[in-house]
Amino acid sequence: EVVNPLNGDVLNSFLVHEVCMAGQMTKGDSIVGLHLFNRKGSGSFSRLSMLLMCTENGKACLRSFRLRDTPDASMSADSPNLWDVCSAGKIICSSLDESKKYALFAGKGVEVNVWDLDKCQKIWTAKSPSRDSVGIFTPTWFTAATFLCKEDSRKLVAGTNNHQVRLYDVAAQRRPVISVDFRESSITAVTEDVDGYSVYVGTGSGDLASFDMRTGKLLGCFVGKCCGSIRSIARHPKLPVIASCGLDSYLRFWDARTRQLLSAVFLKQHLTNVVIDSNFSDEEVATDPADEQFDFQLNNPEEAQDGDEPPFSLRKNFLKKERSKRAKTKVCDAGNQSRASKKVIDPDSEENKEMSVFKAEDASEMTEHNQRMKSKKRKKRIHGDNWDSYQPTKFQQKHLGVCNSMAATRSHHKVEAKSL
Structure with a gap:
């Protein structure tokens, strides 16, 4: 679907697998590259829009359709151009140059190759690097690629699954001119x-x-590591701002000069691509009277008319305030009721006299109980007056006998020491 980004209207739609009867594309072949660009037309048509699609199995499709000046006018689409980017492997990444005349494709088991979109022909193919000093051959697995310069389509930059960043020069050689390792992940x-x-x-x-x-x-x-894999990066063409998104569901904006994080927005889902529209203007968006009323009531809630229905957010805040007020009034009413339920007790009333009698009886019973417990404890104690009537236990008798024998031996030794 070709959608207008200002209002979301579908301008045109194509059935991707409508050419499957010709045996070129299958329904199980997913799209991995999708590029929409414009070319100037002639005659009554203002511009010619081109749509480039590429599937995972290497089936490329380029078709054009014309958009008229008036939005109600009919649209016409030309027959698509189909070709095979590769015979084996899987396409993972694709990119277009600034002139929209050349496209590059790369992937797992597919070397970087450049195609001429006007002729639908391959004009250059990269060559895999030679074996390293140990003799290990690195398999081809490209995960990202782009043109280095907008004005020059001869230099390409590609990233691999084995954490390498490679620079290719179409005019120089087929193997990478520069290869740099970065960290340990792809x-x-x-x-x-x-x-x-x-x-x-x-x-x-x-x-x-x-x-x-x-x-x-x-x-x-860049300062501040992301929590998930980064899937897309976009550079603003005029401002020093970079946007990145990934699998951590955050859209982040960075300062290109200081490499500091400017802002982060959580979008509640995995993000795979980000695009910056530098030509976008708020004036292009058609304002709706309902939106204007909403903004007015949102900025000036006190000046809104009584008959007007407030916006949903204002109604929600108003209902919250009303609920909190009701809860406070309920708490106050409950406190007043509890205070009113308390009765003032007259000391001269009959009920108060009966209660005092009951309390006095309970106090006398408690004092008698305490006196009994104290007398029992007193009986258990050993006093100096009744030591003769005290009968020790067997353990105490044995202990006392041992102590007496030890005291006797000590006195005997003392007597012998004095005689010596």
């Missing part, structure tokens, strides 16, 4: 800068950094 997003030689790189572990591809030097990492 490169999931690559976006060019407006200067024509820097790129912004995002990884599967949430790292965001910038590289100077003239030398392969790391310019710096």
Whole structure:
């Protein structure tokens, strides 16, 4: 579907697998690349819009449709151009240059290749790097790719699954000119800068950094690591602002010069792509009278008319305040009732006299009980007067016998020491 971003109206729609009878595309083949761009037309048509689609199995489709000046006018679409980007492997990433004449494709088991969209022909294919010093061959697995410069479509930058950032020069050689390793996770997003030689790189572990591809030097990492994999990066063409999104459901805005986080918005779902529209203006959006009334009542709730129905947010806040007021009044009423329920007791009344009699009887019973308990404890104690009537237990008798024998031995030794 081709949708108007201002009001959400569907301008045109295409059945992606309408050409499956020709055996070119299948229903199980998902779309991994989708690019919409404009080309100037002639005659009564103001512009010619092009739609480039690429599936996971390497089936590319380019079709054009014309949009008239008036929105109520009918639309016409040309027959699509179909071709195979690859015979084996899976396409993961694709990109267009500034002139919209060339497109690049890459993926798992698919080397970076450049196509001419006017002729639908392949004009360049990369070559896998040679084996390393140990003799290990790295399999082809590209996860992100883009054109380095808007004015020059000969230089390409691609990120691999084995955490490498590669620079290709179509005019120089087929193998990468520069290859840089970054961290330990796969490169999931690559976006060019407006200067024509820097790129912004995002990884599967949430790292965001910038590289100077003239030398392969790391310019710096952005402060504040993301919690999930970064899936898309967009650079504002005029302002030094970068937008990134990923699987942590956050849309983040960064300062391109200081690499500091400016803002983060939680969007409640996994994000896979972000695009910045630098030509967007608030004046282009048609204002609705209901929206104007809503804004007026939202900014001036006291000046709103009594007959007008307030907006939903204002009604919600008003209901909350009303509930809180009712709850407070209920609490106050309950407190007043509890105070009113308390009776003032007259000391000269008959009920008060009966209660005092009961309390006195209870107090006398308690004193008698305490006296009995004290007398029992007193009987158990051993006093010096009745020591003769005291009969110790067997354990106490045994202990006393041992102590007496030890005292006798001590006195005997003392006597012998004196004689000596």
